[in-house]
Amino acid sequence: MISTAPTATDAPIETGVLASSSCHREIVSLEDVSYSYGAQQVLDKVSFVVRERDFIGLIGSNGAGKTTLLRMIVGLLKPTSGEIKLFGTPMSKFKDWQLIGYVPQRNHFNPLFPATVREVVLSGLYGRRKLLKRITKEDHLRAEDALNTLKIRELAEKRIGELSGGQQQRVFLARALINNPKLLILDEPMSGIDTETQNNFFNLLLHMHKKHNITFLMVSHDMEMVRSYLGEIPRAKSGKLSFHVRHSHDLEDCGETDLLHSLRKEG
Numbered sequence: 261m262i263s264t265a266p267t268a269t270d271a272p273i274e275t276g277v278l279a280s281s282s283c284h285r286e287i288v289s290l291e292d293v294s295y296s297y298g299a300q301q302v303l304d305k306v307s308f309v310v311r312e313r314d315f316i317g318l319i320g321s322n323g324a325g326k327t328t329l330l331r332m333i334v335g336l337l338k339p340t341s342g343e344i345k346l347f348g349t350p351m352s353k354f355k356d357w358q359l360i361g362y363v364p365q366r367n368h369f370n371p372l373f374p375a376t377v378r379e380v381v382l383s384g385l386y387g388r389r390k391l392l393k394r395i396t397k398e399d400h401l402r403a404e405d406a407l408n409t410l411k412i413r414e415l416a417e418k419r420i421g422e423l424s425g426g427q428q429q430r431v432f433l434a435r436a437l438i439n440n441p442k443l444l445i446l447d448e449p450m451s452g453i454d455t456e457t458q459n460n461f462f463n464l465l466l467h468m469h470k471k472h473n474i475t476f477l478m479v480s481h482d483m484e485m486v487r488s489y490l491g492e493i494p495r496a497k498s499g500k501l502s503f504h505v506r507h508s509h510d511l512e513d514c515g516e517t518d519l520l521h522s523l524r525k526e527g
Protein backbone atom coordinates (compact mmCIF):
# COMPACT_ATOMS: atom_id res chain seq x y z
CA MET A 261 0.00 0.00 0.00
CA ILE A 262 1.13 3.59 -0.39
CA SER A 263 3.04 5.06 2.51
CA THR A 264 2.86 8.69 1.40
CA ALA A 265 0.71 10.72 3.77
CA PRO A 266 0.23 14.45 3.99
CA THR A 267 2.13 16.06 6.87
CA ALA A 268 2.33 19.47 8.47
CA THR A 269 5.72 20.04 6.79
CA ASP A 270 4.20 19.57 3.36
CA ALA A 271 3.66 23.28 2.82
CA PRO A 272 3.35 24.58 -0.72
CA ILE A 273 6.34 26.38 -2.22
CA GLU A 274 6.21 29.11 -4.83
CA THR A 275 7.42 27.98 -8.23
CA GLY A 276 8.99 31.42 -8.96
CA VAL A 277 11.89 31.20 -11.44
CA LEU A 278 11.18 27.52 -11.99
CA ALA A 279 8.23 28.46 -14.12
CA SER A 280 10.23 28.36 -17.33
CA SER A 281 11.84 24.96 -16.67
CA SER A 282 10.89 22.05 -18.88
CA CYS A 283 9.22 20.46 -15.84
CA HIS A 284 6.89 23.42 -15.59
CA ARG A 285 5.27 23.69 -18.97
CA GLU A 286 1.81 25.16 -19.15
CA ILE A 287 -0.72 22.35 -19.13
CA VAL A 288 -3.86 24.46 -18.92
CA SER A 289 -4.03 28.19 -19.34
CA LEU A 290 -7.15 30.25 -18.86
CA GLU A 291 -7.19 33.83 -20.04
CA ASP A 292 -10.13 36.03 -19.09
CA VAL A 293 -12.50 33.09 -19.32
CA SER A 294 -16.16 33.93 -18.69
CA TYR A 295 -19.25 31.77 -18.83
CA SER A 296 -22.98 32.49 -18.73
CA TYR A 297 -25.95 30.17 -18.72
CA GLY A 298 -28.35 32.42 -20.61
CA ALA A 299 -28.57 35.63 -18.59
CA GLN A 300 -26.84 34.14 -15.54
CA GLN A 301 -23.15 34.89 -15.51
CA VAL A 302 -21.37 32.18 -13.56
CA LEU A 303 -17.70 32.94 -14.25
CA ASP A 304 -16.24 36.37 -14.91
CA LYS A 305 -12.78 36.73 -16.50
CA VAL A 306 -11.01 33.85 -14.79
CA SER A 307 -7.28 33.74 -15.58
CA PHE A 308 -5.11 30.96 -14.26
CA VAL A 309 -2.30 28.64 -15.32
CA VAL A 310 -1.94 24.98 -14.38
CA ARG A 311 1.69 23.94 -14.79
CA GLU A 312 3.17 20.51 -15.24
CA ARG A 313 3.35 18.69 -11.89
CA ASP A 314 1.09 21.15 -10.11
CA PHE A 315 -1.56 19.78 -7.80
CA ILE A 316 -4.37 22.31 -7.86
CA GLY A 317 -7.22 22.19 -5.36
CA LEU A 318 -10.15 24.22 -6.65
CA ILE A 319 -12.33 25.39 -3.80
CA GLY A 320 -15.57 27.37 -3.85
CA SER A 321 -19.06 27.39 -2.40
CA ASN A 322 -21.99 25.58 -4.03
CA GLY A 323 -22.83 27.21 -7.33
CA ALA A 324 -19.50 29.10 -7.55
CA GLY A 325 -18.89 27.66 -11.03
CA LYS A 326 -16.30 24.93 -10.31
CA THR A 327 -17.96 22.23 -12.40
CA THR A 328 -18.65 24.74 -15.16
CA LEU A 329 -14.94 25.61 -15.24
CA LEU A 330 -13.88 21.96 -15.44
CA ARG A 331 -16.44 21.26 -18.17
CA MET A 332 -14.95 24.09 -20.23
CA ILE A 333 -11.42 22.75 -19.74
CA VAL A 334 -12.41 19.29 -21.02
CA GLY A 335 -14.22 20.81 -24.00
CA LEU A 336 -17.81 20.06 -22.96
CA LEU A 337 -18.73 23.76 -22.71
CA LYS A 338 -17.42 26.64 -24.78
CA PRO A 339 -16.42 29.81 -22.91
CA THR A 340 -18.72 32.76 -23.54
CA SER A 341 -15.51 34.77 -23.88
CA GLY A 342 -11.81 34.34 -23.21
CA GLU A 343 -9.35 31.65 -24.26
CA ILE A 344 -8.35 28.23 -22.97
CA LYS A 345 -5.13 26.50 -24.07
CA LEU A 346 -4.33 22.86 -23.36
CA PHE A 347 -0.67 21.78 -23.43
CA GLY A 348 0.08 25.09 -25.19
CA THR A 349 -2.51 24.53 -27.94
CA PRO A 350 -5.70 26.58 -28.30
CA MET A 351 -8.69 24.45 -27.37
CA SER A 352 -10.14 24.58 -30.90
CA LYS A 353 -7.02 22.86 -32.29
CA PHE A 354 -6.36 20.46 -29.43
CA LYS A 355 -6.58 16.77 -30.35
CA ASP A 356 -4.62 14.86 -27.69
CA TRP A 357 -7.53 14.20 -25.39
CA GLN A 358 -5.98 10.95 -24.16
CA LEU A 359 -3.53 13.14 -22.19
CA ILE A 360 -6.41 14.23 -19.98
CA GLY A 361 -8.33 12.00 -17.59
CA TYR A 362 -11.63 13.43 -16.32
CA VAL A 363 -13.84 12.15 -13.55
CA PRO A 364 -17.10 14.11 -13.52
CA GLN A 365 -19.14 14.69 -10.41
CA ARG A 366 -21.16 11.66 -9.33
CA ASN A 367 -22.52 9.63 -12.22
CA HIS A 368 -25.86 7.97 -11.66
CA PHE A 369 -26.82 4.98 -13.72
CA ASN A 370 -30.08 3.29 -14.40
CA PRO A 371 -29.75 -0.22 -12.88
CA LEU A 372 -30.53 -1.64 -16.32
CA PHE A 373 -27.72 0.23 -18.08
CA PRO A 374 -26.16 -2.63 -20.03
CA ALA A 375 -22.37 -1.98 -19.73
CA THR A 376 -20.23 -4.00 -17.33
CA VAL A 377 -17.64 -2.42 -15.07
CA ARG A 378 -14.85 -3.75 -17.29
CA GLU A 379 -16.51 -2.27 -20.39
CA VAL A 380 -16.88 1.12 -18.70
CA VAL A 381 -13.19 1.09 -17.70
CA LEU A 382 -12.12 0.05 -21.22
CA SER A 383 -14.29 2.78 -22.71
CA GLY A 384 -11.80 5.23 -21.19
CA LEU A 385 -9.36 4.30 -23.97
CA TYR A 386 -10.55 7.41 -25.75
CA GLY A 387 -8.56 8.29 -28.84
CA ARG A 388 -6.11 5.45 -28.41
CA ARG A 389 -8.07 2.89 -30.38
CA LYS A 390 -10.09 3.67 -33.43
CA LEU A 391 -13.68 2.60 -33.39
CA LEU A 392 -14.06 -1.07 -34.41
CA LYS A 393 -10.38 -1.72 -33.82
CA ARG A 394 -9.80 -4.69 -31.55
CA ILE A 395 -8.99 -4.13 -27.91
CA THR A 396 -5.47 -5.46 -27.45
CA LYS A 397 -3.94 -7.60 -24.72
CA GLU A 398 -2.14 -4.48 -23.48
CA ASP A 399 -5.47 -2.66 -23.19
CA HIS A 400 -6.83 -5.51 -21.08
CA LEU A 401 -3.72 -5.39 -18.88
CA ARG A 402 -4.20 -1.67 -18.38
CA ALA A 403 -7.82 -2.29 -17.41
CA GLU A 404 -6.73 -4.99 -14.94
CA ASP A 405 -4.20 -2.60 -13.38
CA ALA A 406 -6.78 0.12 -13.02
CA LEU A 407 -9.39 -2.30 -11.58
CA ASN A 408 -6.89 -3.68 -9.06
CA THR A 409 -5.71 -0.23 -8.01
CA LEU A 410 -9.21 0.91 -7.22
CA LYS A 411 -9.98 -2.48 -5.61
CA ILE A 412 -12.89 -3.25 -7.89
CA ARG A 413 -11.43 -6.29 -9.67
CA GLU A 414 -14.13 -8.55 -8.22
CA LEU A 415 -16.81 -6.24 -9.65
CA ALA A 416 -15.45 -6.36 -13.20
CA GLU A 417 -18.26 -8.43 -14.73
CA LYS A 418 -21.12 -6.70 -12.87
CA ARG A 419 -23.37 -4.20 -14.57
CA ILE A 420 -22.35 -0.65 -13.65
CA GLY A 421 -25.94 0.19 -12.69
CA GLU A 422 -25.95 -2.54 -10.03
CA LEU A 423 -23.16 -0.90 -8.01
CA SER A 424 -23.43 1.50 -5.10
CA GLY A 425 -22.61 5.17 -5.69
CA GLY A 426 -19.17 4.83 -4.10
CA GLN A 427 -18.35 1.74 -6.16
CA GLN A 428 -19.46 3.53 -9.33
CA GLN A 429 -17.16 6.41 -8.43
CA ARG A 430 -14.21 4.03 -8.21
CA VAL A 431 -15.08 2.63 -11.63
CA PHE A 432 -14.89 6.14 -13.10
CA LEU A 433 -11.55 6.75 -11.43
CA ALA A 434 -10.24 3.54 -12.97
CA ARG A 435 -11.62 4.65 -16.34
CA ALA A 436 -9.77 7.98 -16.07
CA LEU A 437 -6.47 6.25 -15.22
CA ILE A 438 -6.44 3.79 -18.10
CA ASN A 439 -4.89 6.18 -20.63
CA ASN A 440 -1.91 6.96 -18.42
CA PRO A 441 -2.96 10.64 -18.45
CA LYS A 442 -0.61 13.56 -17.84
CA LEU A 443 -3.43 15.63 -16.36
CA LEU A 444 -6.12 14.24 -14.12
CA ILE A 445 -9.20 16.40 -13.60
CA LEU A 446 -11.38 15.31 -10.71
CA ASP A 447 -14.71 16.84 -9.72
CA GLU A 448 -15.27 16.00 -6.06
CA PRO A 449 -13.92 12.47 -6.49
CA MET A 450 -14.33 11.56 -2.82
CA SER A 451 -18.03 12.29 -2.54
CA GLY A 452 -20.01 9.22 -1.62
CA ILE A 453 -16.91 7.15 -0.85
CA ASP A 454 -16.33 5.69 2.62
CA THR A 455 -13.59 7.25 4.75
CA GLU A 456 -11.10 4.39 4.46
CA THR A 457 -11.37 4.32 0.67
CA GLN A 458 -11.10 8.12 0.63
CA ASN A 459 -7.81 8.01 2.52
CA ASN A 460 -6.39 5.24 0.34
CA PHE A 461 -7.46 7.07 -2.76
CA PHE A 462 -6.06 10.41 -1.64
CA ASN A 463 -2.74 8.74 -0.78
CA LEU A 464 -2.71 7.19 -4.24
CA LEU A 465 -3.19 10.65 -5.77
CA LEU A 466 -0.34 12.04 -3.66
CA HIS A 467 1.91 9.19 -4.73
CA MET A 468 1.09 9.79 -8.38
CA HIS A 469 1.76 13.49 -7.93
CA LYS A 470 5.05 13.17 -6.05
CA LYS A 471 6.57 10.17 -7.77
CA HIS A 472 4.95 9.92 -11.18
CA ASN A 473 4.65 13.56 -12.17
CA ILE A 474 0.94 13.57 -12.86
CA THR A 475 -0.65 17.02 -12.84
CA PHE A 476 -3.90 17.34 -10.90
CA LEU A 477 -6.83 19.70 -10.99
CA MET A 478 -9.27 18.64 -8.31
CA VAL A 479 -12.47 20.19 -7.03
CA SER A 480 -12.98 19.39 -3.38
CA HIS A 481 -15.11 20.49 -0.49
CA ASP A 482 -12.82 18.66 1.92
CA MET A 483 -10.87 21.64 3.24
CA GLU A 484 -8.93 19.53 5.72
CA MET A 485 -7.58 17.33 2.96
CA VAL A 486 -6.82 20.30 0.72
CA ARG A 487 -5.06 22.27 3.44
CA SER A 488 -3.05 19.29 4.65
CA TYR A 489 -1.34 18.95 1.28
CA LEU A 490 -1.78 22.28 -0.47
CA GLY A 491 -1.56 24.68 2.45
CA GLU A 492 -3.93 27.17 4.04
CA ILE A 493 -3.46 30.05 1.64
CA PRO A 494 -4.72 29.93 -1.94
CA ARG A 495 -2.27 30.88 -4.70
CA ALA A 496 -5.02 32.78 -6.52
CA LYS A 497 -8.66 33.81 -6.21
CA SER A 498 -11.20 34.63 -8.85
CA GLY A 499 -14.71 35.58 -7.87
CA LYS A 500 -15.84 32.86 -5.46
CA LEU A 501 -13.16 30.42 -6.63
CA SER A 502 -9.87 29.76 -4.81
CA PHE A 503 -6.94 27.90 -6.31
CA HIS A 504 -4.67 26.11 -3.82
CA VAL A 505 -1.44 24.95 -5.48
CA ARG A 506 1.49 22.72 -4.72
CA HIS A 507 4.21 21.66 -7.12
CA SER A 508 5.94 18.29 -6.85
CA HIS A 509 9.43 19.79 -7.25
CA ASP A 510 11.18 16.70 -8.46
CA LEU A 511 13.48 18.76 -10.63
CA GLU A 512 16.04 16.05 -11.13
CA ASP A 513 13.74 13.99 -13.28
CA CYS A 514 11.87 15.57 -16.15
CA GLY A 515 11.50 12.25 -17.97
CA GLU A 516 8.35 10.53 -19.13
CA THR A 517 6.38 8.65 -16.54
CA ASP A 518 4.64 5.35 -16.79
CA LEU A 519 1.45 5.21 -14.84
CA LEU A 520 1.20 1.47 -15.44
CA HIS A 521 4.26 1.08 -13.24
CA SER A 522 2.50 3.09 -10.57
CA LEU A 523 -0.70 1.14 -10.95
CA ARG A 524 1.05 -2.23 -10.71
CA LYS A 525 2.91 -1.12 -7.59
CA GLU A 526 -0.23 0.08 -5.88
CA GLY A 527 -2.54 -2.67 -7.08
Ligand SMILES: Nc1ncnc2c1ncn2[C@@H]1O[C@H](COP(=O)(O)OP(=O)(O)OP(=O)(O)O)[C@@H](O)[C@H]1O
Binds near residue numbers: 297320323326327329
Ligand atom coordinates in the same frame (compact mmCIF):
# COMPACT_ATOMS: atom_id res chain seq x y z
N1 LIG B 1 -26.97 23.45 -17.41
C1 LIG B 1 -27.19 24.54 -16.65
N2 LIG B 1 -28.14 25.44 -17.00
C2 LIG B 1 -28.36 26.55 -16.30
N3 LIG B 1 -27.68 26.87 -15.17
C3 LIG B 1 -26.72 26.02 -14.75
C4 LIG B 1 -26.44 24.81 -15.48
N4 LIG B 1 -25.42 24.17 -14.82
C5 LIG B 1 -25.12 24.93 -13.77
N5 LIG B 1 -25.89 26.04 -13.71
C6 LIG B 1 -25.83 27.11 -12.70
O1 LIG B 1 -24.52 27.68 -12.73
C7 LIG B 1 -24.05 27.93 -11.42
C8 LIG B 1 -22.72 27.21 -11.26
O2 LIG B 1 -22.91 25.81 -11.29
P1 LIG B 1 -21.70 24.79 -11.10
O3 LIG B 1 -22.27 23.42 -11.16
O4 LIG B 1 -20.62 25.14 -12.05
O5 LIG B 1 -21.22 25.15 -9.62
P2 LIG B 1 -20.28 24.37 -8.62
O6 LIG B 1 -19.32 25.37 -8.05
O7 LIG B 1 -19.67 23.19 -9.28
O8 LIG B 1 -21.30 23.93 -7.49
P3 LIG B 1 -21.33 22.65 -6.49
O9 LIG B 1 -20.26 22.88 -5.44
O10 LIG B 1 -22.69 22.73 -5.91
O11 LIG B 1 -21.09 21.42 -7.31
C9 LIG B 1 -25.15 27.47 -10.48
O12 LIG B 1 -25.89 28.60 -10.09
C10 LIG B 1 -25.99 26.54 -11.31
O13 LIG B 1 -27.33 26.58 -10.91
